[in-house]
Amino acid sequence: MERMVNTFGIPIIPYNDKLRVKKLHEYEILDSHSEGSFKHIASLAAHIFKVPIALVSFVDAERVWFKANVGMEGVNEVDRGVSLCSLSILNDDLTIIPDALKEPCLLANPLVAGSFGLRFYAAAPLKTADGYNLGSVCIVDKEPRDFNAADKSMLAHLADSVMKELELWKLKKQHKLAS
Template sequence: MLNTFGVPIIPDNETERLARLHELQILDTPTEKSFANVAAMAAHMFNVPIALVSFVDSDRVWFKANVGMEDTLEVNRGVSLCSLVVLNEDITVFKNATTEPCLLANPLVVGEFGLRFYAGAPIKTADGYTVGSICVVDKEPRDFSEADQRVLQHLAAIIEDEIQNR
């Protein structure tokens, strides 16, 4: 698998994590209003051009909801910064992607897309497996306070509840 990050992107619990993700039967399904509303809310609340609800599959990151990149349904896992979110328990924040050593070979950062800011909160199953993220993206560096991080985590909790209620 392509990996532009220079660090391992497969968590230790990958087999179980993928099993939980596939049990959700959420991949390659139509956009649902509740997910789209959360992504739109995130874009508006944080005043960013891009907000995504993504699920990290074995070799791709698939977008269940997408504001700002509507023509893109998925991205290679080794390129998408959402792949890094499944490695952490907490939120992942890159205030200025051009200063992050693990992102210096990433085509979304160094290429024409011009990603500069990324914040992603993990989306977890009821039994604790991180299967995706809700993220906000900008083409300008920016700060992201602890209060902002808590808000993004609350949006992830809404998505988690929605997944449980499907």
């Protein structure tokens, strides 16, 4: 297995990553079709925050896969060592980067330093009831911006909504197997 490239210059693999990835795979969500409810939440995020890009992402062992994608249609996944969503699972709080050009760990990141021009990033982790951060609801802009307490609360609420949808997804999968 090739070693994952890490463009951040800081560790991006949580101590519990093997168990976290195992938990993610239990949902059988990866590589599934984009579902209306997940896409709806990403669309809401883009609209509420007036950003060009909003994603529902899941961080797998070596990639970040997008269950819902507004503004980067046609891109289904990116390498884990490049995606800022890899940073969003490292702690239980929101990840807010008002201006990526002022973050030393992002200066070598191709999404920031390259033609994509990422400047603002905010993400709320998708946390299971037993404490695993599977991915995030994130918003991206190509302009720096502020993110206030009400914004943080709204993004956290959207992440909670994704987790409710994810639990419903899992129940539907289990029900299909049982019938």
